[in-house]
Structure formats: C-alpha cells, structure tokens
Amino acid sequence: MSLLARLDQAVERDEIWVAYQPKIEMASGRIIGAEALARWSHPEKGEVPPSQFIPAAERSGRIENLTAHILDSAVGATASIHRAGHTDFSIAVNLSARLLDSPALLAMVSSTLARHKLAPHHLILEITETTAMASQDGIVETLEALSASGVRLSIDDYGTGFSTLDYLKRIPADEIKIDRSFVSMLEKSQSDRIMVHSTIQLAHSLGRKTVAEGVENGVVLNELRLMQCDYVQGYYTGKPMKLPALMEQLPQRE
Numbered sequence: 697m698s699l700l701a702r703l704d705q706a707v708e709r710d711e712i713w714v715a716y717q718p719k720i721e722m723a724s725g726r727i728i729g730a731e732a733l734a735r736w737s738h739p740e741k742g743e744v745p746p747s748q749f750i751p752a753a754e755r756s757g758r759i760e761n762l763t764a765h766i767l768d769s770a771v772g773a774t775a776s777i778h779r780a781g782h783t784d785f786s787i788a789v790n791l792s793a794r795l796l797d798s799p800a801l802l803a804m805v806s807s808t809l810a811r812h813k814l815a816p817h818h819l820i821l822e823i824t825e826t827t828a829m830a831s832q833d834g835i836v837e838t839l840e841a842l843s844a845s846g847v848r849l850s851i852d853d854y855g856t857g858f859s860t861l862d863y864l865k866r867i868p869a870d871e872i873k874i875d876r877s878f879v880s881m882l883e884k885s886q887s888d889r890i891m892v893h894s895t896i897q898l899a900h901s902l903g904r905k906t907v908a909e910g911v912e913n914g915v916v917l918n919e920l921r922l923m924q925c926d927y928v929q930g931y932y933t934g935k936p937m938k939l940p941a942l943m944e945q946l947p948q949r950e
C-alpha cells in the first residue's frame with residue numbers, strides 16, 4: 697500500500713504522534729514552551745520523516761485532517777502540562793500554507809482550544825516565511841482573524857525566503873524564528889553573524905520577539921545571548937522528545 701493510502705489509517709491508529717522540542721527563554725534559562733513536530737512510526741517502513749508525509753498530505757487534501765489530529769494532541773498535551781502546574785507553558789504548531797485558504801481553520805483552532813480548555817495565547821501557530829511573503833489579502837485576513845482570537849503567530853524559517861521586508865508590516869506576527877541555516881553558521885561566518893544580529897534588532901524595533909533555531913553548542917548560545925535573542929531552540933538545549941520526557945525536564949513542584 698502506498699504511503700498516501702495509509703495516511704488516513706495512520707491517523708486513526710495513532711501511528712502519527714507528536715514530538716516536543718523545548719523552547720528556552722534566554723533570560724531565565726527556563727523551558728517556557730515547545731514546538732510540536734509530527735512523527736510517523738510506520739509499522740513496515742519505520743520512522744517516516746515529516747518532509748515526506750506532510751507534502752504528500754498537502755497534495756492529496758489530507759492536510760486538514762492531519763493538522764486537526766496534531767493540533768489536538770499538542771493542545772491536549774499542553775493542557776496536561778498546565779494541570780501539572782506549569783501554567784505559562786505555550787505550544788507552537790506548524791501550519792501548512794494550504795490551510796490558510798481553508799475556511800474551516802479558524803473553527804478548528806478555536807474548537808480544539810475550547811475542548812482542552814486552553815487559553816488562546818498559549819498557542820503559537822508557525823507559518824513559514826515563504827507563506828507569509830506570498831500572503832494575498834485572503835490569507836492576511838485569516839491571519840488577522842487568528843490573531844484577533846488571541847492565538848499568537850510566528851514566522852518560521854526566517855531569512856530563507858528572499859523576501860522584501862514589506863510583509864513583516866502586514867502580517868500580525870508576534871515572533872520571528874531565525875532559520876537554523878544562519879544560526880548554525882554564527883561561529884564561523886561574519887555575514888551570518890551580521891544577518892542574525894540585524895534580524896534581532898529589526899524584530900525588536902517592530903515589537904516582535906525572536907527565536908533562534910538550530911542552536912547546537914554553547915558558543916552559539918552565548919553569541920545569541922549577547923545579541924539579546926529572546927528564545928532558543930536546538931539540539932544543545934533539547935532535542936525533540938516524547939511528552940513524558942519533556943514533562944520530566946520541567947521543574948518539579950515542591
């Protein structure tokens with residue numbers, strides 16, 4: 697059976713699950729949230745990477761169903777983290793460009809939050825820079841409606857889209873995630889260092905927060921601290937992990 701034909705079943709059978717990568721606040725060193733990353737444990741093919749099944753789901757009209765499943769898991773997990781006492785924890789979920797056209801998106805998001813009794817500002821939706829850039833009026837309206845509902849928005853893969861800066865004004869983003877291709881080169885490349893530093897300054901002057909992705913060592917972490925980057929995410933501060941492992945890393949209550 698093809699990967700695609702198995703996708704609906706995979707959702708029903710819970711073969712598709714969510715890994716959580718910690719997001720660290722630079723100022724406190726605390727885990728203040730996580731990014732939800734889809735995983736497919738296929739019974740025959742083993743671990744199928746999202747770079748394979750997400751595009752397949754997009755092409756075949758299955759992305760809405762798949763995202764509903766991932767969003768439900770991620771928001772449910774966050775509600776349980778809140779019940780364990782970590783009430784400022786927030787969750788970031790990746791949103792495919794396709795979904796921004798979907799009239800059902802807003803209802804999907806708000807019903808999921810309501811079902812798990814999670815306040816909207818604890819959910820961050822990540823859209824890639826390429827999606828944000830191509831934003832036609834319809835998409836901007838969808839993003840504005842999401843933002844007005846209290847959900848936060850993040851621009852993912854920032855710096856990879858050969859963009860004009862114009863869209864940064866138009867998209868109500870709360871946060872910019874600097875792509876790991878720049879972050880990983882911080883140590884060695886002067887031009888990447890300048891790129892990252894000026895992105896942080898630009899974001900701050902527009903009132904947005906910054907996240908550096910792909911932090912793989914302490915030298916890079918320290919450079920980002922000097923640049924006053926707000927949050928970091930990367931293998932050095934935490935790999936994507938299952939929910940119980942993430943919960944173990946959160947500070948225990950007395």
Ligand code: G
Nearest residue numbers: 732733734745746747750766790791792936
């Ligand atoms: O975790 P990993 O490096 O394998 O993820 C690869 C890519 O898959 C990342 O770019 C990530 O944004 C994307 N991805 C992971 N989970 C989801 C998801 O639930 N929805 C969408 N649209 N993309 C996802």
Ligand code: G
Nearest residue numbers: 733790852909910911912929930931932936
């Ligand atoms: O494209 P997006 O930012 O949504 O996806 C994040 C992807 O980056 C995930 O697949 C995650 O596994 C991967 N990732 C997270 N931290 C690191 C890191 O420090 N190094 C590398 N190479 N990949 C990372």
Ligand code: MN
Nearest residue numbers: 731790822852
């Ligand atoms: Mn992402």
Ligand code: NA
Nearest residue numbers: 852853875909
């Ligand atoms: Na990214």
